[in-house]
Amino acid sequence: MDLTIKNNEAKFLVRLADTSLILGQRLAEMCSNGPFLEEDIALSNISLDLFGRAEEMYKIICDIEGNNFTPDDLVFRRNEREYFNIKLVEQPNEDFAWVIVRQFLHDIYVQEVYTQLLNSENSEVVGLAQKVLKEVRYSYIHSKDWMERLGLGTEESNARVQSAVDHQLKYIEEIFAFDELDKTYLADSDQLRSVWENDVNATLAACNLERKEIMPLTMRDFRDGFHSEHIGHLLSIMQYLPRAYPDAKW
Amino acid sequence: MDKFEKAFNDIIEKDLKVEPRDWMPEKYRKTLIRQVSQHAHSEIIGMQPEGNWLLRAPSLRSKQVLLAKIQDEAGHGLYLYSVAETLGISRQEMNAQLHSGEAKYSSIFNYPTLTWADMGAVGWLVDGSAIVNQVSLQRTSYGPYARGMVRICKEESFHQRQGYEIMVKMAFGTPEQKEMAQDALNRFWEPSLMMFGPHDADSAHSSQSMAWKIKRESNDHLRQRFIDRTVPQAEYLGLTIPDPNIKWNEETGHYDHSPFNWDEFWNVVNGNGPCNQERLDHHKKALSDNTWVREAAAAYAVKTENVVA
């Protein structure tokens, strides 16, 4: 089955769909591992939103591509290099601080992305963006609240969240290395960066966290299907059944 | 008999509900705490065997259905912990009792989930047997528990349908899928029946619980109801109940079955099932790995709201 995405808009959208899917999968790992029951439920909620969002986006992509394949084909039959999520979201759940920092950095980014997609010429994308913005609002409040609690809580929580920030900021630079597709389908890619920078800087400062200088990193671009080592493990777990039983319907 | 006890007995006799502020015998309270906390722990520990397949769910739809289901169970646990709290025990105490082994949870969750078909079998059989039990508990004498059951039963019947839907897909799928479906039924059939507890004659807490109307129907009665409704569902799937003596009895109007392996049941209850240790360790680890998170939240609350933690 040829799962190559050929249309430019679909190529742009699959980055968002994959980002949503992979983060959903990471958060699903937290199910029954949360710090307390209410938080467990909150993380599952966000994970469900992300899976739902990914599925809707894959449907739009499949439509654009003439429905030669389905959302499930895209999720379960593509290899690492055919995935186009930002590397940030495949980073593991080292501890609860990693979960929160990753979510926060992601939420600011997608909040602005989907805000800009309200101007899309594709009415289905606009419809989805409207729905997503409501969900992201909730997720953003949740992750930002925790940034504050952890940043200002105890010495230990501050140290843990600082270490998560230090690590994960490495995966931010690539997000803003926009290509022609980004510039075509985003209303204002420059603004995406400035909104993100302002929010992150203000929040870190308010939470007694430092934004350390990061040296330019040698890292291939997610837009070309390059990843950290984590993605292979994530996919091999996620795709195991459809790959092991290719003829089965689930 | 003092006037409080008389009022309590009146409530029970008239089939009214006991409410948290009513006087109740200490043993009634203790029995309820034991039962409700065990029920709550079952919901929570039950998240694990299903969580085992969450990351490997084979379609976007099944992944979302399973995650939503597990989340429902967490919600049931939360709700039931609050019911227990109205009886004067804290969630912390309940967790401590779970970890020390003083409080139990349903033994069924000590069995491993070995294939995707187990997600079907668990929904179909485990939620299925839970529903039979919980529908009966909608009439339990303690008000908050009874109302909780009404709410929870609605979701449980979704779970059962979704589980059965997986069984249908598997049983009518490829030969390998059908084999997984049969294998899942083989492993979960008897443990699901034992979820109803020991035979009435051997049930330690039953008679007092029935008198207080905490329990409304006996273990054996509920178990038979479950068998009678489940056997035809297995037949529809073209699967074989792993009991050669299952057959319809015209005279009794019920299905006959073989005696159960109670030695295995008690062995698992007493901690020696396939996953007892793993389930408890998982629960303890999630809590202890995140002590620093709860401490941070408490410290933050003190700093910002001047609330004493």
Ligand SMILES: [Fe+2]
């Ligand atoms: Fe439940």
Ligand SMILES: [Fe+2]
């Ligand atoms: Fe239940």
Ligand SMILES: [Fe+2]
């Ligand atoms: Fe359930």
